[in-house]
Amino acid sequence: MLRYVLKRFIQMIPLLLIISFIAFGIIRMAEVYANADPLAQLKMSPTTTAETLARERERLALDKPFIVRYVIWLKNFSTGNMGESYAYKAPVSTLILSRLWNTAVLGFATLILTWLVAIPLGIFLSVRQYSFVDQVFSSVSYFFMGFPDFFLAIIFLLFAAVTGWFPIGGMTASNHSDMSSFGQFIDVGHHLILPALTLALISIANLQRRMRANMLDVLGEEYIKTARAKGLSENKVIYKHAVRNAINPIVTLLGFEIAGLVSGAAFVEIIFNWPGLGNMMLQAVLGTDLNLVMAGLIISSFMLLMGNLIADVLLGVVDPRIKLEA
């Protein structure tokens, strides 16, 4: 297992190199075609001295050819020096870390909500196949699977604005710093509900369908018949024999969901003004904060790759038939 993970990490390196090269190329294109000046934000700031400008120009090697710049950037990046965000006046690495944390909070809440609802729902519907409830839920989930996430987010936000039950976007109330730590926790939770619900509704629709389909597959197996034939109670048949087998392939989805949450949450973050990675990325693009854009692209891609890796490893863990070959 460890060898497999290690091998996957090593395989990731060339891929990350290509990714960073493409990202760097796009940023360079932005500089050339859109006249995006990487130092624009710096120049606007009144406190910037000519010295800082020269230093940054030196660090980014702005007057050198593309390949040289890329190599210099790569050297800096791999040693953890991602440069500085001129708009936020902070090192990119700390900025991204704090934003990544916020995205993770949202993602984690979504994940828990999704799994808590979708798995029981899938089981419940599978034992009532083609019943009225089943058909209603199957249409409802078809609806949510196709529904655009950002429009759902707008509708939820409108709901918050009309009822006043939930805050209109953001992550914390304005008096957040005055609250007790428990109050702060509640405050963030209050802000979290609607964005997490938006994301969860769409994933619940997907996951519930898969769980239901898996359950139906398993319920048709011979060993379920055997279990019933030897007189086990229906509860035991379903929860002890069927669910355990049906949930195996679903667990691998967890990894993909982790990956999906990074990219999928971006739009919802923007609409709910949730200070996550996706929201930061939009601000960075709008403000031509190129260091931040570059780092955001690389980090988010890395998260996606990690999610895929977790999915594969989980598959090996839950299903002993699958051997992860190192």
Added chain:
Amino acid sequence: MTTRSLDMDIIESADINRMENGSGTGKLPKMTSTRQKILKRFLRHRLAMLGMVILLVLYLSAFFADFLSPYGADSSVVNQAHYPPTAVQMFHKGKFTGPFYYHMRKRNTAGAGEIPVFKLFRDSSIRYPIEFFAKGQPYKFMFLIPTERHLFGAGAPINDQGQKMDLPAGEKPNRLYIWGADIQGRDLYTRLLFGGRISLTVGIMAIMISYPIGLLMGGIAGYFGGWVDTAIMRLVEAIIAFPSLYLLLTLSATLPGNLTSIQRYLAVIGILSFIGWAGQARIYRGQVLSLRQMEYVEAARSVGMKDVPIIIKHIIPQMSSWIIVSATISIPAYTLGEAALSFLGLGIQDPESSWGLMLKESQNIVLVKDHPWLLIPGFAIVLTVFGFNFFGDGLRDAFDAKKQI
């Protein structure tokens, strides 16, 4: 599976009856080609029919946008921002007069020295009759015939007696806003129809670029294998590894600010295709890998056919039904991509219209609370997505794409 098994399981029920009854005295069951059977299966798919009707209505309304809409896409009235949907009346003082609407006047309800609060008041003494085939802004019907007739429009104001009248000084005639007005006093219905011309075509245009590229790259990678395969697939994996919205945002940063609206439209399509081709290439590579071992490919190679013609002439046609289905199903993703970009202010720009751009106004949720009709473009997007989903599902079932490959 071969096509034969496909033919077997779709013998029409009518044919079965005839065979069983034997009433046709030795008459063979009517032969139907596979294509006819697919068409029949598709036509019987209820959801697909619904999807087709939705799409037909949407595309036709976009095509005839200038005829169906009373005003031009960018014609605005400054002091009629966020006018609500016009209440169309039929009876004036208990008498049937045909469709018309009353004059609305904006008035400040706050006292002197307070923050002004504007409210709309109805003036029942001024009416606007709604005319059909009314004269309006000149345009070219079906992009060919110059005309200035629109399906409907508002007539000149009339008074209680039904005579033409002049409005009080300083007032402009009210417009007919069947779905309300946006912040610039432009008719939402008109902008929606014109926006459809962009929002509904972006997906199809992007598919027409990204699919051939994805097909060719995937085909080459799968067919040749070796280092060509490795090189192409690494590139594909790298592009897929980017979270799509992040890549979309970054790519939009490369667009120069001085593009004309048509250039911008094409650039958005280009960006969407750049992101889209990789996923297709990966899927097709897998397909080609299995197809290239087929005997007919071997045969083509042995008679001296070149590699690229084999890919184009033998391998791609084999996947054609699959391609049609997956293209239809992936159109909504492109439509949503355009909506996302324009919504964030990075795609289509004013004064052009697109549904995502129109929704941009609803980023200010307090505005939407007071003017809920601003959400209508969102429902148009939803309708499009579902239209394509229904249609695509029907196509998939009709082609039985899963079974064939």
